[in-house]
Amino acid sequence: MREPNAVDFWRGIALITIFINHIPGNVFQNYTYSQYGISDAAELFVFLAGWSIGIATRGRDGVPEPAGRTVLRLLSRMVEVYRAQLVITAMALAMLAGAALYLDNPLLVEWHNAGPIFSDPIQATVGWVTLLHQLGFFNILPLYVVLLGLAPAFVLLSRVHLGLAVGLSALLYAVSLVFEINIPSWPVEGHWFFNPLCWQLLLVLGFAAHEWRRSSERFLAWRRRLMPLGIVIVIVGAVLSWFNLRPDPLAVPEPRLLFIFDKSYLSPARLVHFLGVMLAFQAVFGLIQPRARWLTRQLAGLGRNSLAVFSVGSVASLGAQLIRFWTGGGFATDVFVVGCGLASLSFTAWFVEWRSRSPRPSSAA
Amino acid sequence: MALSLSPSLLGGVSLALVSGLALSVQAQSTTPPPAQSQPAQVQPAQSQTAPSQPAPSQPAPSQPAPSQPALAEIPALQATAPGPDAPDPSLSPECRVPGSKLYTLAKLKAVKKALREHRAVQVLTIGSNSGGLGTAATYPVRLEDALTRSLPDIEVTVESRGVSGEIAFGAAERLRNQVAEIEPDLVVWQVGGNDALARVDIEDFSQSLAETVAWIKSHGIDVVLVDPQYTASLAKDDYYRQFVQAIQKVAEHEQVPLVQRYEAMRYLAGRAISALKGGDTAQSGAGFRLADLGYRCMAEHVTRAITVSLLQPDVAPVSKASPVPAN
Numbered sequence: 162m163r164e165p166n167a168v169d170f171w172r173g174i175a176l177i178t179i180f181i182n183h184i185p186g187n188v189f190q191n192y193t194y195s196q197y198g199i200s201d202a203a204e205l206f207v208f209l210a211g212w213s214i215g216i217a218t219r220g221r222d223g224v225p226e227p228a229g230r231t232v233l234r235l236l237s238r239m240v241e242v243y244r245a246q247l248v249i250t251a252m253a254l255a256m257l258a259g260a261a262l263y264l265d266n267p268l269l270v271e272w273h274n275a276g277p278i279f280s281d282p283i284q285a286t287v288g289w290v291t292l293l294h295q296l297g298f299f300n301i302l303p304l305y306v307v308l309l310g311l312a313p314a315f316v317l318l319s320r321v322h323l324g325l326a327v328g329l330s331a332l333l334y335a336v337s338l339v340f341e342i343n344i345p346s347w348p349v350e351g352h353w354f355f356n357p358l359c360w361q362l363l364l365v366l367g368f369a370a371h372e373w374r375r376s377s378e379r380f381l382a383w384r385r386r387l388m389p390l391g392i393v394i395v396i397v398g399a400v401l402s403w404f405n406l407r408p409d410p411l412a413v414p415e416p417r418l419l420f421i422f423d424k425s426y427l428s429p430a431r432l433v434h435f436l437g438v439m440l441a442f443q444a445v446f447g448l449i450q451p452r453a454r455w456l457t458r459q460l461a462g463l464g465r466n467s468l469a470v471f472s473v474g475s476v477a478s479l480g481a482q483l484i485r486f487w488t489g490g491g492f493a494t495d496v497f498v499v500g501c502g503l504a505s506l507s508f509t510a511w512f513v514e515w516r517s518r519s520p521r522p523s524s525a526a
Numbered sequence: 527m528a529l530s531l532s533p534s535l536l537g538g539v540s541l542a543l544v545s546g547l548a549l550s551v552q553a554q555s556t557t558p559p560p561a562q563s564q565p566a567q568v569q570p571a572q573s574q575t576a577p578s579q580p581a582p583s584q585p586a587p588s589q590p591a592p593s594q595p596a597l598a599e600i601p602a603l604q605a606t607a608p609g610p611d612a613p614d615p616s617l618s619p620e621c622r623v624p625g626s627k628l629y630t631l632a633k634l635k636a637v638k639k640a641l642r643e644h645r646a647v648q649v650l651t652i653g654s655n656s657g658g659l660g661t662a663a664t665y666p667v668r669l670e671d672a673l674t675r676s677l678p679d680i681e682v683t684v685e686s687r688g689v690s691g692e693i694a695f696g697a698a699e700r701l702r703n704q705v706a707e708i709e710p711d712l713v714v715w716q717v718g719g720n721d722a723l724a725r726v727d728i729e730d731f732s733q734s735l736a737e738t739v740a741w742i743k744s745h746g747i748d749v750v751l752v753d754p755q756y757t758a759s760l761a762k763d764d765y766y767r768q769f770v771q772a773i774q775k776v777a778e779h780e781q782v783p784l785v786q787r788y789e790a791m792r793y794l795a796g797r798a799i800s801a802l803k804g805g806d807t808a809q810s811g812a813g814f815r816l817a818d819l820g821y822r823c824m825a826e827h828v829t830r831a832i833t834v835s836l837l838q839p840d841v842a843p844v845s846k847a848s849p850v851p852a853n
Contacts, residue, residue: 186694268754272720273690273720280818297690297720298691300690351688411705423703425700485724
């Protein structure tokens with residue numbers, strides 16, 4: 162297994178943050194960084210996914226792997242993520258239905274947009290399997306599926322010209338924002354919670370940042386120089402978030418998505434805030450690692466196995482929500498459910514790596 | 527034009543609105559309404575009639591409405607004015623609940639303005655779109671049908687959006703963006719389900735809800751709130767009851783109509799139990815059937831709250847159909 166590095170470390174932080182924030186109302190939620198800024202862990206997760214694509218599509222010697230191999234690699238990852246999404250959604254539905262039966266509470270089958278799957282199963286089954294119907298909090302992997310589908314185009318284009326790939330990505334982002342283009346949800350009216358046409362920019366930026374870091378001294382110099390700007394952005398974001406200040410979406414000029422704070426479309430304010438966070442915290446891993454080796458090992462372990470950890474985290478956070486509902490919540494419950502959840506994330510990371518180390522009889526057969 | 531002339535699902539009593547909400551009320555009847563109901567004089571015994579605010583050049587409230595259309599006229603509104611404590615006969619039998627258990631009323635200025643201007647009314651529903659198991663139409667479609675029947679000369683379009691997450695943690699923000707995207711005249715918001723299940727702090731929830739409702743209203747958009755469902759297993763859950771009451775308080779404070787789904791379903795559940803005449807009331811699945819009934823009735827119940835709210839006078843302060851009995 163690779164040594165702890167900044168990417169895995171931050172991805173571990175993002176995974177824990179997402180897990181805790183997906184148990185709304187729990188006491189630890191107030192201590193995640195999402196509460197102190199305009200952007201949140203979702204941006205971090207997608208940006209780092211792009212960065213990882215940069216790492217994965219080059220050999221150990223740093224030479225880009227053949228195009229066909231890159232395409233197959235990304236598409237097979239897409240299939241893997243899609244499979245994970247189906248599995249965790251099916252588990253979530255069974256958990257909601259099971260809890261509804263056990264607690265004799267029909268409200269639970271309505272939770273997190275699950276209602277149509279039970280009340281309108283013919284359409285909704287098509288909907289959730291095609292990712293057009295997403296449960297609340299189970300909407301990041303569908304985004305990731307589409308991003309991985311788009312990724313080969315950007316990666317191959319970047320081999321012609323990296324600036325061209327970023328430019329095209331930015332153009333797609335801008336057009337989607339201005340014309341409010343998003344993938345529709347179905348059978349329920351509305352749109353995807355995470356608009357892939359906008360969020361792809363963050364993936365491409367993550368990929369490009371990795372490429373620039375390898376090849377450009379100027380990128381590294383500017384990254385250091387802009388750190389104070391990043392700190393200012395983080396402070397401004399914290400103040401806006403603390404006082405709940407944000408533009409009024411009915412008062413801003415058209416095209417309004419350019420001006421409001423909107424998660425679905427990754428509005429520019431969120432993007433700028435996130436880039437500020439990246440600049441401000443770029444040196445943190447180097448400071449923490451020598452001082453807290455156990456912690457960095459744990460977090461990097463989560464990050465290395467992000468898909469499995471994310472999947473278990475999604476199911477665990479729903480379980481935690483059901484337990485909080487059943488028991489009525491409270492500090493002790495929160496400590497218990499979050500503690501168990503974190504332990505299960507850590508176990509998952511260990512287990513996946515143990516399994517990949519151990520000989521598997523089934524594959525030998 | 528000024529009269530409700532055709533029998534409708536909401537029939538029973540028809541109440542025609544002319545400009546300034548001058549109205550005529552027909553005698554309440556349990557028999558089907560006549561095919562061509564004529565404008566009738568106001569019945570003194572009628573328990574709830576909306577006061578009028580006559581415009582100059584408009585007829586006196588109790589007079590039969592003129593047959594010629596007037597420019598400033600509100601199109602015919604098909605609604606009844608039931609007694610608050612008797613099951614509302616205009617509702618279909620399975621959904622029949624007294625007005626006092628079904629809604630608290632407030633003015634709907636934006637919708638009324640749209641009616642006066644004879645333009646289409648755009649409604650945005652927020653929350654579940656279930657119309658009940660095995661029903662042909664979803665709730666938004668049923669709501670559009672029911673509103674179109676009640677406002678026969680007006681085009682009503684209903685758009686719907688689900689909401690992921692909790693009002694207290696970001697969902698209110700997304701809701702603002704959805705409202706800005708659609709810019710409706712009226713938002714019908716099934717509120718609180720996610721927050722109640724997540725057991726968020728009731729204060730935090732109330733504050734977010736009040737802020738969001740105030741924001742929607744500040745942009746000249748009407749709001750109707752629909753509180754969460756009743757189910758027997760939560761009947762003794764103090765948190766849940768307080769939660770429902772918190773929504774009532776916000777509706778009252780912000781002066782928006784509230785569809786008391788919790789109260790209405792509790793009433794329907796009680797009726798179902800008494801119908802069993804001491805049989806096995808705890809039969810399995812009863813809660814699920816009630817929840818299903820709740821969805822079947824929601825479009826009717828919401829329509830009822832809207833049409834009766836439209837009868838609210840423009841000048842008088844917010845009023846309730848009747849005092850809501852304490853739990």
